[in-house]
Amino acid sequence: MNNYIIETNQLSKDFSGELAVNQLSIHIRKNEIYGFLGPNGAGKSTAMKMLLGLLQPTKGSIKLFGKNFDSNQLALLSNVGSLIEEPSYYANLTGYENLEIIQKLLKLPKRNIDEVLKIVKLYEQKDKLVKNYSLGMKQRLGIALAIVKFPKLLILDEPTNGLDPAGIQEIRELIKSLPQRYDMTVIISSHILSEIEQMATTVGIINKGKLLFEGYLADLEEDEKYLFETSDDTIAKRLLLSKGFILDKEEVIINDQNKANIAAAIRLLVKNDIAIYQVRMIRKSLEDVFLDMTGREGGIL
The missing domain is CATH 3.40.50.300 (P-loop containing nucleotide triphosphate hydrolases)
Structure with a gap:
């Protein structure tokens, strides 16, 4: 019951x-x-x-x-x-x-x-x-x-x-x-x-x-993701995908919370002469998740 x-x-x-x-x-x-x-x-x-x-x-x-x-x-x-x-x-x-x-x-x-x-x-x-x-x-x-x-x-x-x-x-x-x-x-x-x-x-x-x-x-709440800014995003994506990394959207965004895996991704790119300008954690706020869900004209604050 x-x-x-x-x-x-x-x-x-x-x-x-x-x-x-x-x-x-x-x-x-x-x-x-x-x-x-x-x-x-x-x-x-x-x-x-x-x-x-x-x-x-x-x-x-x-x-x-x-x-x-x-x-x-x-x-x-x-x-x-x-x-x-x-x-x-x-x-x-x-x-x-x-x-x-x-x-x-x-x-x-x-x-x-x-x-x-x-x-x-x-x-x-x-x-x-x-x-x-x-x-x-x-x-x-x-x-x-x-x-x-x-x-x-x-x-x-x-x-x-x-x-x-x-x-x-x-x-x-x-x-x-x-x-x-x-x-x-x-x-x-x-x-x-x-x-x-x-x-x-x-x-x-x-x-x-x-x-x-x-x-x-x-x-x-959205899981942590990591955005990579590199000297060649196209090659970077190909390399990461070949090693089983899960990428998100068009940018080089790794959908993985395991910091050891992020470190491995950095080593892979450096080893292949891809310059890394920045690695930044990104995550949508709860407010953004709501607004995406209900429509941004909806008025939830």
Whole structure:
């Protein structure tokens, strides 16, 4: 039996002939922080809304906690908290009063209110009207509203949008604490690579509705390669290929991390009177790998 909290199979959403989500199959395990990464308009919010029953899929299926979503929707959603796009709150009520409404509607213990206010560091401002909250405080209140029932699954859509660096760091540290301290699984969307890189344990990369990659960010890091600049690249390539070296592209680039093999390549070229002007290690950054994958117009930072 698998340990997936979320599992989708060929999930698709068609809006008037345009596929916002196209055959999306994702797998999220218990207590993961799953980074849902892609450019603006990639389909992240649409996918999240389908996971919450806010949109009906055109095709495909969803399982939450190992159970079919369609036939158990209300029961399953009782264990899910969410913050989609931006927090919903009553601006003329205090932070405490906003949480009290949810607490009463869901018949939760009253102690949950104080507990989540402390978790999101709003306890000292609980009696302040929300219209007087800063943007960061409103985002933290949105997360408090999402976790006041201490759900098993938390779905957050771009929770750091519009925040200053200090606010981003606060939200980031809060999210990172949730799986271990409160036994929550978190799925968090973003178009900012550096944010996901600092929070997520695994990632799903989506663009134009399609899943391009799912796994660990480290799996995307490109291996080391060595670029040789020589007096005669054509002969250098022929010599290296004849000795079994694996070359890359049109330049003299050896795709090998073993430094002893690089030293052997240098000796081979020198022995055959090929002058070596430079040997330089090259490797694409994680950002370059993402931009190549999603299209450089995509807007991932």
